[in-house]
Amino acid sequence: MTYEQAVHPTNALLDRETGVQARGLGKRFGDLWALRGLDLDVPKGTVLGLLGHNGAGKTTALRMLTTISTPTEGSASVAGFDVVADPLEVRRRIGVAAQEATVDGLMSARLNLELLGRLHHRSKADARRRADDLLEQLGLASEASDLVKTFSGGMRRRLDLAASLVGHPEVLFLDEPTTGLDPRGRNDLWHLLRELVSDGTTLILTTQYLEEADRLADNIVVLDRGHAVAQGTPDELKARIGNDRIDVKVSAASELAAAAGALSRFAANDPTFDEDALIVTAPIAEGTRVIDVVRALDEAGIDAVDLNRRQASLDDVFLTLTGSDARLARQSGDRPPEEVSA
């Protein structure tokens, strides 16, 4: 994957094996760049996770890739077609489930899918059959004739997914597919998505949850304030940011530095401080035992009020990426220095 492979806007059928490609993709709203300089290479049949907080530019990226929004700069191709030059060809090959309602509450589940099938220019019978198949596959067959406004959040998400699958998409775009779902619903959806991808569909999903990106994605792009701050496989990212975190709460601010010193033996990276909550957080090396950490703290004479070992969160990722890499920290702009690790 090199920059020389960049898609020329007028060159429609290029690399069909590339599901999605973007070069220097950017979108400006007024004076604000919602997204800038995004490069993507998503091979066919793989999953890309766009990871970031609200306002990081995830939805903006998706809107441009799904031809809803026109890029201010750069170019992108989806399923071999340029999103600006051939939007219709792109639309024929994609499925989209946006964050807001993608189905109509005043129609039955079946009719929703049937009309979408008609808009994909399938015959009436064909659209009907596809609707029934999808409802069956997504476990909504018994609710097929119910009005969508009576659906629960989880059922609605499944219907959203069904709606995005109506046109047999080669590339599927899901914007925060599990937001608002309970843990069980989330697991069910992850299971479904993995099955889809195993059948050769290319999937691009946005998420605020590191765990979700980890579980589903072959590659992750971490977005922060409109810039890609990191890119790689979940393992590569985890190697960079350290997998687990340990939080140590101390009784006085004066003990923070000493606690950090005691933790440095296990830390895979520099510890960070929360001076208001009196918490030191350190990414810990693989194989670290909690009991050893407790002993080290005790030997240093630190009275730990609380100690918690956990998986790295999205906040940790940003803190590590923007704090430990000077170049990335510059890219992310005006982050106040006190938020960046010492």
Next chain:
Amino acid sequence: MTITIEPIAVRESDPARDPREYRGGWRTTWRDSLVFARRNLEHIRQIPEKLLDVTGQPLMFVLLFAYVFGGAIKVGGGNYREYLIGGILIQSLTFGLVGPATAIATDLTEGVIDRFRSLPATRMAYLLGHYLAELAGMVLSILVLLGTGLVVGWRPHTSIVEFVAAILLLLVFASAMIWVGTWIGLMVRSPDAVMGVAFMLVFPLTFLSSAFVPINSLPNVLQWIATINPVSVLVAAVRTLFGNPIAPITKHVWPIDHPVPAACLYCLIVLAIAVPGALRRYRARTSD
């Protein structure tokens, strides 16, 4: 729960990939429009009250003016109920712009249009679908009004040709109002604003006209306003084509003296402005 995605080979041969569809132009647009119209009609099926403004409201106006106000209004040279129906037809169709305006403004705030834009459907089909569904509502409105008119004593007195011409004029006028409503819906920032804008536009236009009262009963200044008001011209055209009484005209200007050609001209002018206006606004609102 298992998902099966058809293999690529099947995809290549399915109708959505048929290269003939690429040149589908008008046929595809028409088919897509019918799908969108179906969506609107389905909304009405679920919430039949949505039809009240095109059925119940005009019905109420007929009864109110025929039995409550009618006795106090004298029309030179004819029966007030015969006079009234032409007025209420035009008034109801003018109010018809509220429907598409509200529906489109609601779709815009809910992001529904964005969803459609990621589909391979023709872009203009969404607006055409609204137009077709709203026109169906207007046809219903015309039928209800003519039916009620027959009950309260209104009759057409002209030949079938003139009767059909009257209906056609009403449909063209209805179309013009739907496109004005579509344009308004694409301009307002929220569906709540539609009512305000519509009332500011519709109330003075329909009441400062010959729709309900004869122009010669108005004070002199208002006689001028009502005479040049296009609503008066349209009402006069409908009354002429149905052979219903037209109250004496006091101020003579070309449109009111030649209501039928003038009314057609007005409708075409409104369409010529509103359709491109709405399309331009639609393109602007749906591209970023």
